[in-house]
Amino acid sequence: MRIDVSQAARRLAAHDNILILAHAHPDGDTLGSAFALCRMLRALGKKANAACGDTIPPAYNFMLQGLEEEHFEAEYVVAVDTADIKLLGHDMRETYAGKVDLCIDHHGSNTLFAAETLLMEKSASTAEIIALLFVETGVAIDSAAADCLYTGLSTDTGCFRYANTTAASHRLAADLIEAGARTEQLNKVFFETKTKTYAALEKLAIEGMKLFFDGRFAAITITREMMRKSGSNEGEYDRISTLPLQIEGVVIGATLREMSDGSFKVSVRTAPSIDAAKFCSRMGGGGHPGAAGCRLEGPADRALDELKGYVAAELA
Template sequence: MSSPDQHLVQAVRDKGHFLLATHFNPDGDALGSLLGLAEILEGMGKKVFRFLEDPVSHLYRFLPGCGQIQTDLESLREFVARAGDDFLALCLDCGDEHRLGRHSRELVSFRPMMVIDHHKGNSGFGDGAWIEPHRSSTAEMIYDLAVTLGAEISSRAAECLYVAISTDTGSFCYESTSSHTFAVAGELVRRGVRPEIVANQLYDNYTLGRLRLMEEVLATLEMHERDRIAVIRVTQNMLERTFTTMADTEYFINFPRAVTTVRVAVFLKEVEPGHVSVSLRAKGQCDVSMIAARFGGGGHRNASGCRFKGQSMDSVRDLLVELLRPEVLA
């Protein structure tokens, strides 16, 4: 594995105040990387501001340090002002500055800013970037950064990083999972992580409403192109009927993807009327990141996403099926 960017390492050594930010609707890797790095930096005596635009999803509230996440911009401004020149912003697991969310314009105004990410479509925004698309997760990179810094990785930090790696590798199943990934996971277990407890918190945490929602979502299953494309959807009405939120749909896309014939699974999510969020999951050589990138999204070859505004779910489905046809029939 390659070493962390030396400019980044030196900047982390030199600065005493850090803003940590990630993309909106953060997944396990984004949250785990942010919280894990925060613990590592504070263990080095640094001051850290953990920023998210919205509170943490209930699915990840078991992560150590969640209670220290802040969503208030005014508090962030005060933190940056107090830091003066002794400040560095770190943007984690975010392929594009616009994915920082509705406060992206102000967040990128806090300089210097450096990026740590493993998405191949990363635009390299900021004043410096350490981007390694072959990595299993951003958290794997955070671990290597901590080792290079000679920083202590506490049991709390280890749990955050393990959750991040586990979720972004599909429980160590995706092709980006390397021998180094397993070595890092092993070191995190040595530092106190209990894999069985983490698995229980991640995957055995369904409410009855979430189970009802899954029933409704799977009932929307459509198969296209000789059963090689599977499409499911969730609407706001489904969420209301089951007393759930969009966060409860996490991992649902794995079910249609698991069908033997399926090469690409598409999950259409009605964020609001006329606003459709799309998750794409592929198997084999299908590269869904190229499809997502056409619409301002991105991700990995086998796991990507994008958004559409001013279109119905049916029109988005038709468009994506048409674009995916040559991929799945190749």
């Protein structure tokens, strides 16, 4: 059942020993939301922990500072930024299936798997919903919580660049700055730093980028050899897929990544004039209007040639 902010605040106020779950492959929004909520609940005098089925990437370690794990048996379980029970990851999903009391989320695709769900699809980040809970419960956002919420807000909006950014996103950022969020430091970590392995992969990717059809189509091929050589990983690969469409004049940008079975996972990004989901559906894939994907058979040359055939038809 869907509930609103004040009902969610009342549920939290009515319980103690609260366990908060972040989704697997954790990002800034799920972690920022989980740790800010944990801080809010402790400020309300409750026992609370935040947990994640996967290891927390080092860039987010600051969120754990001064937040030692408490020992209790969970009486109330809250999932944050989690659209589906599956997204909690293998172990968590088995442990908590049917046992999540409240889910706080902003994904339109939320399956309402929890007993109650606070779902606000128009929020750019779950952090924005957690901030409303601070207001509702009367807990002041301290600088540590402000850092968590700013991380969630800024990473999910691409530092206020993406179309999901609203007036409310900016107003929350203003409040968080006044609450002491270390925005300069956080922006540096999340938006101005390339890991050595990412930088190495990006270098190989840019070296191999090819343009076709008068520069309207740009493609990058990432082989397993390139991943090995750069030492890069799955998590860093997403950022590579944004590169082809960044070139002026490109309307279809594609990144073809070699999988262990020799096939290629294709990420397609398009300018507003082209529907990426529709385009990819012709190749058996799907996605969103601006970003979609599909699978093509290898080897690399064959996959690219096949893709170029579809692009030619699209641009004709």
